Amino acid sequence: MKKISRIVMGLLVSVGMANAQTPPRLRTPFVENWGQIPPAVLDRQAKEFAGTYFLEGPGDRKEIAFTYDDGPSLDTPALLDLLKKENVKVTFFWQGSQIEQFPETVRRALAEGHTLANHSYNHPDLSKLEDGGVWWQDQLEKTQQAYQKVVGFQPTMMRPPYGFLNDSQIKSLQGKGMKAILWSVDSADWFHTHQNKMDELASNAIENVIRQYIHPEAIVLMHDSGGRGRKPTILATSRLIPELKKQGYQFTTVDKLLNIPAKLASAPAAK
Template identity: 50%
Template sequence: MPRKARRIAILAVCSCVLTIAAWQILDWLPPPLPAATTVAATTPKARQYVRTPFIDDWDQAPLEDMNAHAALNPGVAFLEGPTHRRMVALTFDDGPSPYTPALLDVLKKYHVHATFFWIGKHVQEYDTVARRALAEGHTLGNHTFTHPDISGTAEDFWWDEQIGLTQDIFQRVIGKRPLLFRPPYGKIDDSEIKALNQHGLKTILWSIDTQDWNKNRWLFGTHHIERWIQQYIHEEAIILMHDGGGHRDQTVAAVDAVIPWLQKAGYQFVTVDQLLGIKQVYQ
């Protein structure tokens, strides 16, 4: 290769490397705090919808289905809070697990209460953890017994073998039955939402999916989970994370990092029932 062409190639490679390095540095700098909305805090939202994008080839409910559930079942199915208060609800699925105590320690450090949607078989196994979470002021909800896709199934399966069975387990472990429910994968039918309401349960979905169920497998997963929340945060968000179902150490670290950032931005942390004004969360 002629010397001039070689020099140009070297300069081009160096330029690309410097560009990538600069992008990485900028990505790791703390983002600016989000500005408050100009809408009055008590103004009702025109609609509820999921803010984060859908990832193909993962077993998650289509965003349009989730948005439709909230629109067709007002006061029964929820994606987010109803107004524009500077509040956020952290929610965690699939526990309890060996990672849950460390997460509870982080929440306790910041005096933050969260909402946990737990799997019945894990509540049985980690009953001490469940009782601790309740005693520390967190809200507990039902996430079925074994985490199946319940949409389109018969009631003697989704209720008798899954949700109702988990209600009985909660009764034995903490002395009461939750009245908040989150369907695995966000998949549920409108008929099931209505039937659950007849059982006294509200259906809680989310407006921000941190995708920690995927990012915990990544290098620098903690950073990516944190950035995802910071990118899509909004007033009265319901944020989906996980304390079970796999390795969750990066989720715990991300929560530890993002809570002080959100507090600096003026966000108050509340449980889902507080956010939505649900007065009764157990029976």
């Protein structure tokens, strides 16, 4: 018995120490064969480009940031209604092509206190678009201009589709004063919504991932556009918010979690 309790104590001590010293990392299991960035690359780039490339917050405050990618879409207003009711602010990584389609939804999200960020113009793997700066001009800059037109500013934060950025692109973002925001908890809502045709089952699967892997200062990846629609994600959000609040978590936006500005101070002039 004594030996066992010593082992347990040892484990507790090492877990405690690990918490204080562990580098940022992806906590959720990797979904194979779906074209997403491998966890080892995420972890390496987070370590190598600390200060520009983030998976989670820097400390252990009981604050978490829910994030939604790919929108806005016809599903987004229902999500905004829910977030308003719960008084929860989130971060949206939106595509320029969608921003142009739903400018009213963009203005509403901003008016209701959410943070807006750049998720490319139409969702290519940016790391494959190196030549001639196309990745920047045709994808990120085009979306910065879409935001400029709709809300009058350009965001500081971007998230690469599927997580892919090559090292020179990350360095280039550094030079532009922009931050790459990845995630520590991938809800895999895109996968579970595809696997489960019933919204209830898909929602349960999404909830279970987040429940199991949520941690202090987590950045949680979800989607408000694409697939067969995002009702399961919205349902999961509606159930998780009260539950996580009860556990003592506070919801915040990524810029506040990381203590960085949400808007670029001096936007480059439009060409």
